[in-house]
Amino acid sequence: MGTRVLLTGGLGFIGSHTVEHWLRNTDWEIIVMDALRFSGRIERLTDIECYNPDRVKVVWHDLRSPIHNQLKETIGPVDYIVNMASDSHVDRSITHPVPFVQNNVNLSLNMLEYAREVQPEKFIQISTDEVYGPAPHGHSHVEGEVLRPSNPYSASKAAQEMIAFSYWRTFGVPLIITNTMNNFGERQHPEKYVPMVMKRILHQEEIEVHGKQRPDGEWDIGARVWLHARNHADAVQFILKNVPIKYYDDDTPEPERFNIAGEREINNLEIVEMIGAILECPPLYKLVDFHTSRPGHDLRYSLDGTKLKEYGWNAPMTLEESFDKTINWTMKHTEWLTE
Ligand SMILES: NC(=O)c1ccc[n+]([C@@H]2O[C@H](COP(=O)([O-])OP(=O)(O)OC[C@H]3O[C@@H](n4cnc5c(N)ncnc54)[C@H](O)[C@@H]3O)[C@@H](O)[C@H]2O)c1
Known part of the structure; x- marks a missing residue:
């Protein structure tokens, strides 16, 4: 067997x-x-x-x-x-x-x-x-x-x-x-960030991008490694x-x-812009303070992937290929954007 x-x-x-x-x-x-x-x-x-x-x-x-x-x-x-x-x-x-x-x-x-x-x-x-x-x-x-x-x-x-x-x-x-x-990736639940952003861009709806406003008025935008x-x-x-x-x-x-x-860190606004560029549709967004809008949520996560790389693992897909594949596949299977 x-x-x-x-x-x-x-x-x-x-x-x-x-x-x-x-x-x-x-x-x-x-x-x-x-x-x-x-x-x-x-x-x-x-x-x-x-x-x-x-x-x-x-x-x-x-x-x-x-x-x-x-x-x-x-x-x-x-x-x-x-x-x-x-x-x-x-x-x-x-x-x-x-x-x-x-x-x-x-x-x-x-x-x-x-x-x-x-x-x-x-x-x-x-x-x-x-x-x-x-x-x-x-x-x-x-x-x-x-x-x-x-x-x-x-x-x-x-x-x-x-x-x-x-x-x-x-x-x-x-x-x-x-x-x-x-x-x-493909077939993700539409509540999750990437399909949610896609949906909003396609419907020309405003996207809330979470961050923290500094005293000087500039924003630290929430970031993840995808x-x-x-x-x-x-x-x-x-x-x-x-x-x-x-x-x-x-x-x-x-x-x-x-x-x-993942390969590298990107902030939530960069993702919105990247998806907008693949869809060839400019996104509408506003920056929102993550503490007031989402208690229990964290501004930034990051893991160090060195140990697995040193063991010999390399990711098969780059970040850009991953976004292209996901967005283009989902555009052909838009039922996956329906809750
Ligand atoms: N999605 C992410 O970005 C992410 C990041 C880090 C870790 N994870 C972890 O990876 C795993 C998979 O995540 P995902 O995004 O695919 O989640 P998902 O919610 O899409 O899938 C989870 C699956 O678990 C099943 N499940 C839940 N409770 C069950 C139960 N009592 N008995 C049998 N099945 C049950 C659900 O039916 C569902 O099919 C989870 O353990 C999650 O914590 C996910």
């Missing part, structure tokens, strides 16, 4: 790019487990050009409940587990913090219990740069810095990490934690294939952890 990977959250945005990338670049069999919650869409898989149902098994299961025996048989043996499922919308974590956090914590606990039983070769916990809280100007977080989550979403991701850490230490679950930053979800998928594939598991001992107090970072 060839390699079999269990991917939770595979009907979500990054999950679907992961399935697509692995269909094109591996011979792995992929078992997608998803509950089709608010952001999940089956079309994310069926819209993939190279979609091959012989290599992808989709299993509906809400991971707030444990994986029962019948489901274990349906899944079959697995070599790798990539735990990507999560409620992922920061604003929703602020309006409905309790069910949001409970979902993310319980789903991780249930996946870790399953991993503890089936003992895969590797278990990757997908996490976010937001667990570190805002990155001060000029600083990019390196692996292992203190976690200072600002909102219930990032706290729930930090909780996932810490529970996984304890299963690594206590039960020997072969854990690698990855932290990534703002992903974008990467195409295909680059993220490639990095996870690289880690699964190339990075050995570190097991706990006196000299190894922490599991392996990697930042999956």
Whole structure:
């Protein structure tokens, strides 16, 4: 039997790019487990050009409940587990913090219990740069810095990490934690920044660009490092294939952890202008103070991607190619701009 990977959250945005990338670049069999919650869409898989149902098994299961025996048989043996499922919308974590956090914590606990039983070769916990809280100007977080989550979403991701850490230490679950930053690409939920900006530009509606006004009247515009979800998928594939598991001992107090970072930082206004240029349509925008309009949101995130690069990983797509591909594909599939 060839390699079999269990991917939770595979009907979500990054999950679907992961399935697509692995269909094109591996011979792995992929078992997608998803509950089709608010952001999940089956079309994310069926819209993939190279979609091959012989290599992808989709299993509906809400991971707030444990994986029962019948489901274990349906899944079959697995070599790798990539735990990507999560409620992922920061604003929703602020309006409905309790069910949001409970979902993310319980789903991780249930996946870790399953991993503890089936003992895969590797278990990757997908996490976010937001667990570190805002990155001060000029600083990019390196692996292992203190976690200072600002909102219930990032706290729930930090909780996932810490529970996984304890299963690594206590039960020997072969854990690698990855932290990534703002992903974008085709088939993203229209609430997210890139499709939202596209939609507003196409409808000639004003876009709010968040920043902080300095006493001299100038603005520090919010900034992120963006990467195409295909680059993220490639990095996870690289880690699964190339990075050995570190097991706990006196000299190894922490599991392996990697930042999956984008190419360079761009501010929210540059993105609006870049998308406007590709669409050949000038954007309308206004600058808004991020503290008053979005409590719990951070002005800047940044991760240092050196560790994974030194291991030998290089992103397959540049930032410009990524934006061109995303905008042009979405213009041919405008149904993905509809909520
Ligand atoms: N999108 C980003 O820019 C970004 C950045 C950093 C980290 N991440 C992390 O990457 C992962 C994927 O993000 P995304 O943008 O694709 O999210 P998404 O919201 O598009 O997809 C998440 C998927 O998880 C599924 N899910 C949620 N709760 C579940 C449950 N209880 N049982 C089964 N399935 C469940 C949803 O149905 C959905 O299909 C998340 O863990 C997120 O925290 C995302």
